[in-house]
Amino acid sequence: MKAEALPLxxxxxxxxxxxxxxxxxxxxxxxxxEAIAERGLRELYESQVRLALxxxxxxxxxxxxxxxxxxxxxxxxxxxxxxxxxGTAYRVxxxxxxxxxxxxxxxxxxxxxxxxxxxxxxxxxxxEGLPGRVLRDSHxxxxxxxxxxxxxxxxxxxASCGIRSACGFPVMIADEIVCVLEFFARTAMIxxxxxxxxxxxxxTQLARVIERERARAxxxxxxxxxxxxxxxxxxxxxxxxxxxFDRLPESRSGLAVMVIDLDGFKAIxxxxxxxxxxxxxxxxxxxxxxxxxxxxxxxxxxxxxxWHGTLxxxxxxxxxxxxxxxxxxxxxxxxxxxxxDTLKAPIRIDEELVNVGLSIGIAHSGPGYTTVEQLRQDxxxxxxxxxSGGHGGVVTFSxxxxxxxxxxxxxxxxxxxxxxxxQFTLFYQPIFALGEDRQLRGFEALIRWNHPRSGLVEPGGFxxxxxxxxxxxxxxxxxxxxxxxxxxxxxKRLTARGLAASKLPYISINIAPQQFLQPxxxxxxxxxxxxxxxxxxxxxxxxxxxVAIIDPDQTRQVLEQVRSWGVxxxxxxxxTGYSSLSYLQNLPFDTLKIDRSFIASMDDPxxxxxxxxxxxxxxxxxxxxxxxGIETMEQGALLREMGCAYGQGFHxxxxxxxxxxxxxxxxxxxxxxA
Amino acid sequence: xxxxxxxxLEDAVVREHGLLAWDSLLELAGLEGSYTSLGxxxxxxxxxxxxxxxxxxxxxxxxxxxxxxxxxxPLLHERYELFFSPHKTAQSFVASINDIxxxxxxxxxxxxxxxxxxFHDLEDGxxxxxxxxxxxxxRLAHGFIEGAADHYGNRVEIEHLSxxxxxxxxxxxxxxxxx
Numbered sequence: 001m002k003a004e005a006l007p008l009x010x011x012x013x014x015x016x017x018x019x020x021x022x023x024x025x026x027x028x029x030x031x032x033x034e035a036i037a038e039r040g041l042r043e044l045y046e047s048q049v050r051l052a053l054x055x056x057x058x059x060x061x062x063x064x065x066x067x068x069x070x071x072x073x074x075x076x077x078x079x080x081x082x083x084x085x086x087g088t089a090y091r092v093x094x095x096x097x098x099x100x101x102x103x104x105x106x107x108x109x110x111x112x113x114x115x116x117x118x119x120x121x122x123x124x125x126x127x128e129g130l131p132g133r134v135l136r137d138s139h140x141x142x143x144x145x146x147x148x149x150x151x152x153x154x155x156x157x158x159a160s161c162g163i164r165s166a167c168g169f170p171v172m173i174a175d176e177i178v179c180v181l182e183f184f185a186r187t188a189m190i191x192x193x194x195x196x197x198x199x200x201x202x203x204t205q206l207a208r209v210i211e212r213e214r215a216r217a218x219x220x221x222x223x224x225x226x227x228x229x230x231x232x233x234x235x236x237x238x239x240x241x242x243x244x245f246d247r248l249p250e251s252r253s254g255l256a257v258m259v260i261d262l263d264g265f266k267a268i269x270x271x272x273x274x275x276x277x278x279x280x281x282x283x284x285x286x287x288x289x290x291x292x293x294x295x296x297x298x299x300x301x302x303x304x305x306x307w308h309g310t311l312x313x314x315x316x317x318x319x320x321x322x323x324x325x326x327x328x329x330x331x332x333x334x335x336x337x338x339x340x341d342t343l344k345a346p347i348r349i350d351e352e353l354v355n356v357g358l359s360i361g362i363a364h365s366g367p368g369y370t371t372v373e374q375l376r377q378d379x380x381x382x383x384x385x386x387x388s389g390g391h392g393g394v395v396t397f398s399x400x401x402x403x404x405x406x407x408x409x410x411x412x413x414x415x416x417x418x419x420x421x422x423q424f425t426l427f428y429q430p431i432f433a434l435g436e437d438r439q440l441r442g443f444e445a446l447i448r449w450n451h452p453r454s455g456l457v458e459p460g461g462f463x464x465x466x467x468x469x470x471x472x473x474x475x476x477x478x479x480x481x482x483x484x485x486x487x488x489x490x491x492k493r494l495t496a497r498g499l500a501a502s503k504l505p506y507i508s509i510n511i512a513p514q515q516f517l518q519p520x521x522x523x524x525x526x527x528x529x530x531x532x533x534x535x536x537x538x539x540x541x542x543x544x545x546x547v548a549i550i551d552p553d554q555t556r557q558v559l560e561q562v563r564s565w566g567v568x569x570x571x572x573x574x575x576t577g578y579s580s581l582s583y584l585q586n587l588p589f590d591t592l593k594i595d596r597s598f599i600a601s602m603d604d605p606x607x608x609x610x611x612x613x614x615x616x617x618x619x620x621x622x623x624x625x626x627x628x629g630i631e632t633m634e635q636g637a638l639l640r641e642m643g644c645a646y647g648q649g650f651h652x653x654x655x656x657x658x659x660x661x662x663x664x665x666x667x668x669x670x671x672x673x674a
Numbered sequence: 675x676x677x678x679x680x681x682x683l684e685d686a687v688v689r690e691h692g693l694l695a696w697d698s699l700l701e702l703a704g705l706e707g708s709y710t711s712l713g714x715x716x717x718x719x720x721x722x723x724x725x726x727x728x729x730x731x732x733x734x735x736x737x738x739x740x741x742x743x744x745x746x747x748p749l750l751h752e753r754y755e756l757f758f759s760p761h762k763t764a765q766s767f768v769a770s771i772n773d774i775x776x777x778x779x780x781x782x783x784x785x786x787x788x789x790x791x792x793f794h795d796l797e798d799g800x801x802x803x804x805x806x807x808x809x810x811x812x813r814l815a816h817g818f819i820e821g822a823a824d825h826y827g828n829r830v831e832i833e834h835l836s837x838x839x840x841x842x843x844x845x846x847x848x849x850x851x852x853x
Contacts, residue, residue: 020693034681034711035753038782041712045781083773145762164766187770188760
């Protein structure tokens with residue numbers, strides 16, 4: 001028996017339907033798979049291309065030290081990558097302006113000409129145009145075809161170049177927008193996410209370049225400006241003044257240099273501290289800058305091609321103004337007046353009000369100058385001349401000042417030779433007790449310069465030059481050592497002859513202020529005492545009041561120190577300088593020396609009153625007194641009557657060379673051996 | 675030829691003539707017919723498919739290509755809407771072929787040999803389109819342009835000024851969008 005087949009009556013139509021659905025599902029599955037694969041391929045491709053682009057942009061950013069160098073290449077890379085028609089950049093100036101930096105790229109300059117022209121050299125204010133909107137909002141903006149055709153401010157130019165879309169991007173450093181990038185395309189900008197990703201990363205690289213550029217500019221600025229006042233420093237001033245000098249016409253006229261020094265600045269520093277000094281400098285710089293700007297503005301109103309001034313701080317309290325393009329001496333003089341006026345109002349330091357004065361030296365360029373440094377030196381000299389007057393003010397360099405300078409410089413050079421070749425010699429002027437027996441009590445060592453051509457030169461002929469040239473320290477040291485040596489030798493001989501120590505003559509040695517205020521001075525004195533073996537008690541160091549004026553604290557310290565070793569101290573030229581009683585009270589002196597000018601005018605009762613007062617004062621302070629410059633017997637007698645114990649002068653004994661001077665105290669038989 | 679072209683052709687044939695028509699066409703052309711958009715296939719296979727369709731439908735291969743181009747546009751729109759949406763007119767869409775569409779095609783299919791269309795202004799105000807390709811498929815381009823016009827609701831008049839199929843070195847097509 002044949003089994004019946006299963007009743008599978010295939011419905012052909014249904015099967016076809018099923019198969020068609022199956023095919024359709026397969027088809028759709030394939031399409032989906034393709035779409036997924038295509039998306040992956042597309043993303044892979046785009047990220048590869050984008051990475052390559054960013055690599056090129058990063059390389060470019062790493063190579064470039066300045067923005068203008070990098071921006072052109074970055075714009076080109078982005079435009080080529082995006083297939084955009086035109087790219088340009090704006091630097092942000094201040095807070096509200098995007099200024100075209102005339103950097104742009106287009107593959108078709110001729111076709112894009114109208115838009116390039118409408119864009120380069122443009123400035124957009126915040127909110128204005130596409131760059132202005134990016135600037136205002138600090139985020140990207142897109143402009144599509146519709147907006148481009150209706151409200152875009154460069155729409156005519158854009159339309160004539162076939163532009164259909166535009167976008168703008170900020171370049172940010174932290175929260176600060178520093179640059180705006182703007183791109184135009186002749187097609188719609190579709191994949192905004194991809195564009196954003198790419199341009200944002202390019203912007204980051206550009207921001208790095210700008211940051212580096214800023215760091216370099218800051219370094220450069222620091223190198224060329226004074227950090228405290230923000231003014232140009234010596235380096236920048238030198239650069240500018242050299243450039244200005246090189247531009248001068250053949251007549252070399254048109255440049256003026258003003259050297260300005262603050263009077264009383266050191267006293268403020270000493271009294272209130274460096275912080276106060278800094279406040280004074282900063283305020284002074286501010287007022288100078290204001291005055292200079294006002295002067296320049298003022299003259300520009302009358303003449304459009306006026307002078308230009310550069311103010312610089314070149315040293316502690318020294319400022320320089322270089323005036324370029326001046327006609328005649330008036331502008332510099334006027335400016336000097338303005339600077340002095342601007343410092344008339346006191347400067348506030350915390351609760352105190354202080355005043356500083358100015359010494360200003362001016363020099364004008366002329367045919368005699370071959371370098372700006374010479375001009376500067378002459379202005380310096382004029383400033384010192386102004387300062388030496390004591391009350392500041394303005395001095396313009398003149399030929400006679402120049403002659404003086406040349407003479408002084410020649411003298412300085414000769415003095416250098418003299419120090420090297422030991423052309424100095426010491427003379428000794430005896431100092432006597434003014435009593436009946438007129439006993440010789442000591443000598444004052446006085447320097448003479450045994451000039452190879454001029455013969456013996458008195459100190460007045462070279463000490464000022466030595467002081468100005470800083471040579472006084474060397475000369476002073478030589479005097480100190482030489483005098484101590486000679487005195488030690490003398491004492492040795494006298495002691496050998498049986499003279500009691502109490503009868504030995506002392507040596508009085510002049511110490512210049514510069515020498516005295518050297519930080520190593522007291523140590524140096526100690527060394528000389530040790531090395532020469534002179535008795536400290538028989539050494540008197542004479543300083544003038546000037547020392548105490550310059551630095552009272554240090555003066556007191558040094559005086560105390562040398563006195564602790566037994567050395568005596570003497571205040572020279574008393575009565576001529578500031579003669580402040582407070583100095584006398586606070587400074588440890590043993591002796592006062594009445595200045596020769598009072599002795600010379602002793603006929604005048606006024607002088608006698610002063611001498612009387614000095615003697616009373618000295619007596620009260622327990623100081624011995626030596627009268628200098630006694631030239632007549634009468635003067636000597638009168639001083640003795642007034643109670644002055646000691647004196648020196650031509651009448652008593654002229655300064656003599658060592659042998660002759662010491663002969664005064666050596667026994668007859670010994671003199672030839674001196 | 676990129677597989678996507680075969681897929682589009684299949685879709686167009688299926689849409690107009692039914693599922694089995696594509697199978698018949700493959701049979702006529704003597705082809706296996708497994709095409710995926712990710713692959714590349716010999717140009718000759720397209721030509722054999724077009725020739726088979728030409729024989730079956732009794733129209734020239736050029737007419738087949740033109741029909742295919744025109745029919746492919748709605749299919750392309752389904753697959754790649756992003757190429758269409760930025761444009762408001764067919765003219766704008768067509769103009770973007772070199773700069774947008776073909777670069778995009780190259781992103782998907784590395785090494786795709788996309789033709790370059792040189793657009794220029796003709797003296798009579800029409801747009802000139804010069805095309806030169808060993809595939810000599812100017813009729814496909816013709817169809818694409820018509821399809822684009824259909825899609826955007828524009829009218830275009832297309833004239834072949836010269837044609838490689840007629841022995842000219844280059845195909846020159848004039849487009850008149852002014853209507």
